[in-house]
Every structure is written in C-alpha cells, then in structure tokens.
Amino acid sequence: MILPPGEQPEVSVVIPAFNEAESLRELIPAIVRVLDGAGRSFEILIVDDGSSDGTSEVSAGLARGDRRIRALALRRNFGKSAALATGFADCRGRFVVTMDADLQDDPEEIPAFLADLEGGLDLVSGWKRKRHDPLSKTLPSRFFNRVTARASGIPLHDFNCGFKAYRSEVCREITLYGEMHRFIPVLANREGFRIGEREVRHHARRFGRSKFGPSRFFNGFLDLLEVMFLAGGRRTPLHVFGRWGAWLLGSGILINLYMVALWITERRLRVRPLLLFGVILVILGVQFISIGLLAALIHAPGRRRTTYPVRSRIPEDSQPS
Ligand code: UDP
Numbered sequence: 001m002i003l004p005p006g007e008q009p010e011v012s013v014v015i016p017a018f019n020e021a022e023s024l025r026e027l028i029p030a031i032v033r034v035l036d037g038a039g040r041s042f043e044i045l046i047v048d049d050g051s052s053d054g055t056s057e058v059s060a061g062l063a064r065g066d067r068r069i070r071a072l073a074l075r076r077n078f079g080k081s082a083a084l085a086t087g088f089a090d091c092r093g094r095f096v097v098t099m100d101a102d103l104q105d106d107p108e109e110i111p112a113f114l115a116d117l118e119g120g121l122d123l124v125s126g127w128k129r130k131r132h133d134p135l136s137k138t139l140p141s142r143f144f145n146r147v148t149a150r151a152s153g154i155p156l157h158d159f160n161c162g163f164k165a166y167r168s169e170v171c172r173e174i175t176l177y178g179e180m181h182r183f184i185p186v187l188a189n190r191e192g193f194r195i196g197e198r199e200v201r202h203h204a205r206r207f208g209r210s211k212f213g214p215s216r217f218f219n220g221f222l223d224l225l226e227v228m229f230l231a232g233g234r235r236t237p238l239h240v241f242g243r244w245g246a247w248l249l250g251s252g253i254l255i256n257l258y259m260v261a262l263w264i265t266e267r268r269l270r271v272r273p274l275l276l277f278g279v280i281l282v283i284l285g286v287q288f289i290s291i292g293l294l295a296a297l298i299h300a301p302g303r304r305r306t307t308y309p310v311r312s313r314i315p316e317d318s319q320p321s
C-alpha cells in the first residue's frame with residue numbers, strides 16, 4: 001500500500017540501530033513483506049544511533065528505494081532509549097511496533113502483536129521464552145526480571161524485550177531517558193495503560209555483536225531503584241526522604257528528651273552513648289528532610305531531556321508530526 005505523504009499510516013515500525021548495517025539489509029525487506037502481506041499501511045523508521053559501520057548509508061539507501069521507509073540519524077551514539085525516544089517523537093502510526101535491528105526478533109510475528117492491540121491492549125511486550133543468547137546473559141536477566149516483576153507488581157517475564165507493540169498514546173506519554181527502555185512496561189503501567197505479554201521466537205545474533213556488556217545489570221538495578229522509588233508516580237522524593245527523616249528526627253528528639261529528664265532529676269550531666277545516639281539521629285533526620293526538599297526541587301517536571309539532535313533525515317521533507 002503506498003501512502004500519500006503526510007497521511008497517517010496504521011503501523012509505525014521503529015528500529016533503533018547501532019552498527020547493524022548487515023542485519024538491516026535483511027530485516028527491512030522482511031518487515032515490508034510481512035506488512036504488505038497483512039494488508040497494513042505502514043512506515044518503517046530506522047533510527048541510526050551514531051553507528052560507524054555504514055548503518056546510515058544502508059538506511060539511506062533503503063529509504064530512497066521506498067517512501068514508506070524513513071532513515072533518521074542521531075549525531076552520535078546516545079543509547080537505545082534515546083534512539084527509541086527519537087523514533088517515538090517522529091512516528092505517525094496509530095500502532096507502533098519496536099524491534100531490535102539485529103534479526104533476533106522475527107518480523108513474521110508483527111501481525112499477532114497488532115491483533116493483540118486490536119483486542120484492547122495498549123502495550124504488548126514480547127517474551128523471549130527460549131533465548132538464544134549466552135548463559136552469562138540469560139541467567140542474570142532471569143534474576144533481573146524476577147526482581148522487577150516482584151517490585152513493580154507487573155507479572156511480565158521479559159521486561160527488556162526489544163520486540164513490543166504500542167497504541168501510539170503510550171509512546172507519547174512515557175519519557176525515555178538514560179537506559180529506561182528496560183522499564184517501559186513499568187512506566188506505561190504507571191500511566192494506567194493495559195499491558196499484555198506475547199511469547200516470541202528468538203534467533204541467535206548472526207551479524208555484529210551485542211552492544212551491552214555486564215554493566216547492563218548494574219545499571220539495570222540502579223534504574224530499578226529509581227523507578228520503584230517513585231512508584232506509581234504519586235510519591236515524590238520528599239515523601240520518601242521526608243518519611244525516613246521524620247522517623248529519625250522523632251526518635252532522636254525522644255531520646256534527647258529522656259536525657260534532659262535524667263539531667264533534671266539527677267542534676268548531673270553525663271555523656272552517655274545513648275545521648276550521642278540521640279544527637280546523631282536528630283542530625284540525620286534533618287539531613288534526610290533537606291535532601292528530600294532538594295530532590296523535590298530537582299525532580300520538578302519538565303527538567304528531563306527528551307529530544308536528541310538528528311543529523312540527517314531521509315526523505316528530507318518528512319517532518320515530525
Ligand atoms: N542499540 C542502539 N543503541 C545503543 C545500543 C544498542 O540503538 O547504544 C540497539 C541495537 O542496535 C539493537 C538493539 O538496540 O537493535 C538491542 O541491542 P543488542 O542486540 O546489542 O542487545 P541484546 O540483544 O544483546 O540485549
């Protein structure tokens with residue numbers, strides 16, 4: 001289906017790509033085949049995340065050959081979250097599908113994802129039940145998923161799966177920064193969207209290599225702290241720090257009042273361990289509350305980066321909506 005420029009396609013496929021030239025040559029025609037076969041109008045957005053292996057040239061070539069394919073290139077490598085955020089800001093479809101560029105996800109499954117959305121879900125997240133990745137990745141990943149599911153209360157098995165489908169509102173509402181792409185279902189759940197899961201086939205990587213080292217797990221757990229810290233988006237930093245601060249300050253004051261009572265009744269001033277403890281609690285309590293206040297100021301809405309500089313855009317006249 002050829003779409004007049006400016007008209008809204010049914011489906012936008014957003015593909016973040018960092019050094020994936022060889023894979024893209026196979027992946028893009030496969031997606032076109034599947035969506036044409038399913039009779040869906042679509043656009044494919046390749047977001048080149050500062051690659052140095054010719055990904056940009058390959059994407060540009062594909063975009064020149066088919067107006068439904070668009071190639072965006074970021075000025076440098078900003079990370080997968082930034083690439084996704086750039087694609088989300090630029091895409092026009094009613095449904096948005098994200099896929100990794102590395103051929104590990106199977107385009108054949110896109111229609112099933114779309115059917116799930118039409119069935120009423122807002123976000124369908126892939127589940128790589130049988131993963132073709134090294135054990136050093138699958139084991140920690142299982143642990144990470146268990147902890148995230150437990151902490152967030154969302155019963156998914158594979159939070160970080162790159163293969164997902166969204167109703168476009170979801171992409172507009174969530175803010176991706178840092179490496180928050182791992183927590184998209186948590187962010188979407190927080191906004192009240194309905195989330196489901198779909199088992200997907202997973203293939204071993206054929207070209208290039210994985211872009212994430214062991215630091216992925218360290219960062220993942222730090223980010224989980226941040227995400228859960230503001231669970232539900234209702235708790236502000238001041239609620240969290242303030243509660244701890246109030247407990248510390250309150251206990252410190254009680255202990256010190258007790259010391260004052262002793263001093264009045266016994267008429268003797270003694271430095272006891274308990275007195276020191278009380279004083280420390282008071283100081284810590286005041287500090288916690290002040291940290292909470294500072295965090296509340298910094299946390300103010302609108303302070304987070306959500307757009308990234310695009311170096312080139314093909315076709316050039318395709319503007320973000
Ligand atoms: N990716 C990206 N920017 C980055 C790192 C990765 O756009 O800085 C893309 C990458 O090209 C791929 C997807 O994110 O399309 C997932 O990356 P990868 O396959 O390396 O992750 P893994 O499968 O090892 O979890």
Ligand code: MG
Pocket residue numbers: 100102104205210
């Ligand atoms: Mg991969």
